[in-house]
Amino acid sequence: MRSLRQIAVVSSVAFALAAASAAAHAEKITIMVGGATKIIYLPAKLTEQLGYFKDEGLDVDVESQPAGVDAENELIAGAVQGVVGFYDHTIDLQSKGKEIETVVVFGQVPGEVEMVTSAASATVKTMADVKGKTxxxxxxxSSTSFLTQYLAQRAGVSANQFTMLPVGADNSFIAAVKQGRIDLGMTTEPTVSRLLQTGDAKVLxxxxxxxxTxxxxxxxYPASSFYVQRAWAQAHKDEATKLAHAFSRTLNFIATHSAEExxxxxxxxxxxxxxxxxxGALKASMPMFTKDxxxxxxxxQTVLNVLSAFNPSVKGKHIDLAKTYSNDYLPAATATASK
Structure with missing residues (x-):
């Protein structure tokens, strides 16, 4: 009996060493995030923090770029293997002859909020009131510019009846509000909560x-997601599957844990x-995330409708939506994350 136990111990140690060795020799995968501190992209850093990449035997480096378009350019250039950004980039890039596919959807909705400054809130009650506003x-x-135009159009206001001003995100967005340079603006958490806390803006x-949504x-409107070049996923199916499994596990963690945790x-x-x-910002944002x-x-189709209306690259083009995403790399079912 003792010899069997010894064999079991030796075997488990050998397995652990083999797993550690595999992780140590795994090819480094670099993932670029279009603004890592944005809560819409939370699963990217959280997966790393939880150790789920390592659990899959992956050596992953999570880097951040302030804008999604910069991350997209890095992917096309082959400088990074994957990007965490908005799903709509896969449609836009297909219209330009690039085959990119989303393999994990983080957010089933944009997580974006159209906010009206407190100064303008007296006259702007709905998107129908944005005529003549900035x-x-x-x-x-950007994705926010297409969404802004689409919201206005649905309210009967055409794009030439208001002005769009690029103001960035986070602190630069808040500065634009405080300085009165914009009447309304589209942003995400935690910027939304910061503006609500100071009373500088309200949710429209x-x-x-x-x-x-x-x-x-x-x-x-699937938005924040993890996407790769289709050719890379097909040539690195094992890595793509492991990445998808790690992210899926994180999404399940989010669904089964509190904002405080x-x-x-x-x-x-x-x-x-x-x-x-x-x-508080996390609590307001958690409904946006998919569970798997x-x-x-x-x-x-909803995303294509928005882009077809205002993105000149997509308007009038045939887009094969089936090639813009794949669920094939995800696990058949995600085990409940333990607390």
Whole structure:
């Protein structure tokens, strides 16, 4: 009996050493995030913090770029293997002859909020009131600019009846509000909570929930996601599958843990000296995340509708939506994450 136990111990040690060796010799995978501290992209850093990449035997380096378009360019150049950004980039790039596919959907909705400054809130009650106003977006040609124009169009206001001003995100967005350079603007958490806390702006259109997004856009709008070049995924199916499994596990963790528990796992510089605000922003954002990384059935068409209306690269083009995403790399079922 003792010899059997000894054999079992030796075998388990050997297995652990083999797993450690495999991880040590794994090819480094670099993932670029279009603004890592944004809560819409939370699963990227959280997966690293939870150790799920290492559990899969992967050597992953998570880096951050302030804008999604910069991360996209790094992917196309082959400088990084994957990007965490908005799903709509896969549609935009297909129209330009690039084959990119989302393999994990983080957010089934944009997580974006159209905020109206307190000064303008007396006259702006809905998007139908934005005529003659200046609306802040992260950048011209960005996802926020297309969404802004689409929201206005659905309210009967054409793009030539208001001005869009690129003001970036986070602190630069807040500065634009405080300085009165914009009347409204589209941003995400935790910026939304910061502006609500100071009283500088109010929520006009809330796309942090499925209900709010369907009311605003007519369907779910898959946004934050993990995407790669299709050729890379096909040539590195094992790595793509392991990455998808790690992210799926994180999404399940988010679904089964409180905002306080999730915040505990994040680096301190993500919430600074105001952890309570960060927790509050997390609570407001958690409904946006998928539980397993799968693409919502009505999502791709809703995104295409928005881009076809205002993105000159996509308008009038045939887009094969089936090539913009894949659920094939995800696990058949995600085991419940342990607390």
């Amino acid at each position: 609306l802040g977006v992260t950048g011209l040609g 259109v809330d796309m942090r929930t499925v209900e709010g 369907r009311a605003a856009l007519g369907g779910t 999730i915040a505990e796992k994040m680096p301190k510089d993500y919430y600074g000296n105001n952890k309570d605000l960060y927790v 990384g799968r693409m919502p059935a009505d999502g791709p």
